[in-house]
Amino acid sequence: MIELTIDGKNLSVETTTTVMEAALQLGISIPSMCHNGDLPHFASCMICMVQEESSGKLFTSCTVKASEGMNIVTMNDEIREARKTALDLLLSDHVGDCEAPCTITCPAHMNIPEMNRLLAQGKFEDAYQVVIQDIALPSILGRICPAPCEGACRRGAVDEGISICFLKRYAGDFGAGTSAEDRVETDNNLSLQAAPAKGRVAIIGSGPYGLSAAWYLQLFGYQCIIFDRNPLPGGALRYSVPPELLPLEVLEQEIERIRQSGVTFKMNSEIDPAGIKQLEKDFDAVVYPLEKAPKMAIKSSALGKEAAWKIRQQLAGQPVVGERRMFNSRFGRLMESEAVEYLKESVAGNRIEPALGFAAGMTADEVIAEAARCLHCECRKPETCLLRMYADEYGAEQKRFQGPQRKPVTKQFQHETVVYEPQKCIKCGICVRITALYKEEFGLTFIGRGFDVVIGVPFSESLREGLTHTAEEAANACPTGALAMKGGRK
Amino acid sequence: MVQEIKDSGVRGRGGAGFPSGIKWELVAREESAVKYVICNGDEGDPGAFMDRMLLESYPYRVIEGMLIAGYAVGASEGYFYIRAEYPLAVKRIRAALNNCREAGIIGPQIFGSSYSFDIHLYEGAGAFVCGEETALIKSIEGNRGFPTQRPPYPAVSGLWNAPTLVNNTETLALVSWIIRKGAKAFNRLGTEKSKGTKVFALAGKINRGGLIEVPMGITIREIVEEIGGGIANGNKFKAIQIGGPSGGCIPESLADTPIDFESMKELGAMMGSGGMVVLDDTDCMVDMARYFLSFTQKESCGKCTFCRIGTRRMLDILDRLCSGKGKPGDLPELETLAGWTQKGSLCGLGQTAPNPVLTTLRYFREEYEAHINGRCPTGKCADLITYSINDKCIGCTLCAQKCPVDAIEFRPHEQHEIDLEKCIKCDTCRLVCPVEAVIKD
DSSP: OEEEEETTEEEEEOTTOBHHHHHHHTTOOOOOSSOOTTSOOOOOSOTTEEEETTTOOEEETTTSBOOTTOEEEOOSHHHHHHHHHHHHHHHHTOOOBSSOHHHHHSTTOOOHHHHHHHHHTTOHHHHHHHHHTTOSOHHHHHHHOOOHHHHHOGGGGTSSOOOHHHHHHHHHHHHHTSOTTTOOOOTTOOOOOOOOOOEEEEEEOOSHHHHHHHHHHHHHTEEEEEEOSSSSSOTHHHHTSOTTTSOHHHHHHHHHHHHHTTOEEEOSOOOOHHHHHHHHHHSSEEEOOOSSOOSSHHHHHHHHHHHHHHHHHHHTTOOOOOSOOOOOOOOOSOOTTHHHHHHTTSOOOOOOOOTTOTTTOOOHHHHHHHHTTOOOOBOSOTTTOHHHHHHHHTTOOTTTTOOSSOOOOOOBOOSSSEEEOGGGOOOOOHHHHHHHHTTOSSOOEEESOGGGOEEEOGGGOOHHHHOSSOHHHHHHHOSSSSEEEGGGOO | OHHHHHHHTOBOTTTTOOBHHHHHHHHHHSOOSOOEEEEEEOOOSTTOOHHHHHHHHOHHHHHHHHHHHHHHHTOSEEEEEEETTOHHHHHHHHHHHHHHHHTTSSBSSGGGSSOOBEEEEEEEOSOGGGGSHHHHHHHHTTSOOOOOOSSSOTTTSOGGGSOEEEEEHHHHHHHHHHHHHOHHHHHTSBOSSSBSEEEEEEEESBSSOEEEEEETTOBHHIIIIIISOSBGGGOOEEEEEESGGGSEEEEGGGTTOBOSHHHHHHTTOOOTTOEEEEEETTOOHHHHHHHHHHHHHHHOOSOSHIIIIIHHHHHHHHHHHHTTOOOTTHHHHHHHHHHHHHHHOSSHHHHHTTHHHHHHHHHOHHHHHHHHTTOOTTSOOGGGOOEEEOTTOOOOOHHHHHOTTOOBOOOTTSOOOBOTTTOOOOOHHHHHOTTOOEEEO
């Protein structure tokens, strides 16, 4: 047995224990990306660095064995800076988007590629559920939104951007046409099950901001009452948008859904300063009207959702930060050569315009065909990627060490079950060790050296030859989205 | 024998200067049926060829050193690891080993004794990193030459996990002399902590270059002026890069420093394998740092983040500086990055790769600053200089005749002009001008 100290706590461990394992015995989890369970350790990512107190030396805790009398510190400013710098460096050579440019551009941060995938499969109800997780008024916005997302769409670099707004409108209309009783339970179902009332929130104004705030607060379990000076709800949507653009029945239908979720509307209620004081007294929280309404209704709607999140956090006694946004790796515009790579995940063909005109919108067939044009630029592992997780935790900066030019993206689809995107790889070698452990004939290996090193199949064999029986294991163990299951997305 | 080596004070000639006797003792102390001795002949520093000279010219001296080392630490097998780019060294060592085997000097029961020791030859495939002992061991094992974290040191767990003594060629070449003449004779030479002599490969802007063997403690100036015969072409001595790409750049103002392991380290350089490149006042320090870093960057194995990407990003900054695209924040960023690459890299290659950058930043910072302001004081960085012709021009047309890209119009008896769009900054016009009318700045 070996006696050592970690973060001021003494412990004794078996002689073969690594510092990382020893720390874990104390419940201290040290971050790491290139270390994977029982595989031989490798020391590549350098995220697991800890410090020996007396010498001040940093070393990788995944490889160094605990030794007698060690005094280890697992976190201080220097270690944090070392880890962040390693992450900054890795990110400077990580060409990939965590989330698609359309999602990032959308003020409401809607998961557009996910909606597109479901629409392309004809799963309209699921698509609707994805939409209303972020956009409370999809039918309305599907008609009046200027769609900044479409300008950001990568498909624009190939031919024309995806017709996202029409697709969202279809999903919204589809959902609105389904009554609450008929609604099938689905995986994505945010559902309108009445949650127990956690409190009462007063909302002043029934425009896109107020409606959106009410919808999300109601879903979060708060009883919402909207006060509006006008006789009918909708605010600017009803009184400023011309009805040929936004038909009245669409507005009514969408508001009706919000009403059905349990929101109460108190119309003809002018709230003066004294009234506000009263509301503050009577309610757990009050959503005040925006001082200056944004030009885009989608922005108002997004701010309404943000207000709902903040009130939820405030009432739950949590830090009020709004809806959580993870770190996002981004690489900007596509190079010409990359269009082909991205098209591998899509279909050819120009943007489809609704044959029956704007008022009628797209038919189901048009929606399915247009949604299939999506390039699916986002990562396959946005929620499990360790690089993203640690980049978020350590506040990493992707642009700190930006090189003069980035590596061009390639996507390898030859394999039946996995996709390989080498430019996302951090060269941790986990897949290489897995293929060696399970005795793949070819397996994977490091090719080249230095900055240009890549993981590939030896002798230029195809990925099929390299991963005959370890594909799934390797894809699941890959700490980034470099190697991922084809069907890995929902 | 171990004691004798310890007493001699000899330290590893491969670069880091670890006391050889202590290394021997560590291996000797390990209890294991199998132990190995490896001669590290993977000399990869550009311009360094002392190991090559020893292996080609004195193969038996090195073999004898290995035999003694093997006997002292209780090993039964040895390996020469020689880079394949040294075909003559490989050929001669192979022949020498055959001769020794035939003569019963190596092999089973040497000279009828109970001691058996055989030596194999392994050719490295040309990766600089394989000179790092853990990578070298991986390479002999048939794997990719990736370094591993130390500890465990090879003395405890080395080749095929057996205790292994890895010594540099030059170190092993010293062994027989030390054993024959005694530790005292050896440590009579040198400084307090660095004993004996050291071989350097003297090169650069010097009148006499080549391999030199000098006692430790000799000053840089003595080497440059007395042994090297001073700077060539009457230029001024500016600096000396010691220790190859892992070493550092020492300015002329510190040339009276006696050379030993400690003093080199203090100045930010290192003994390294002993490369010495003398630089004169026409050499650009930023460009020099870029040259050495581009070497280590290319030779990084690609395993750990700091070396793989860190050296590359440092090089990106140096490329920017040398092409006139430097930004005010570049120097602090370069320093930070160099610091982390030093601290965070897994093996010696990455840990020492920033040395040329850090030392030039330390001693020649004003040159870096000049580059940020778009000026290369020595005029070496082509992107930062322009040529013009002043009114001293006598219209002789020589420059126009010699210009390889017709950037100077042929106008006899008139003042000539350079078309900067076409000019490739080859310097030809300036060199041919009989009246020094071509100005470079």
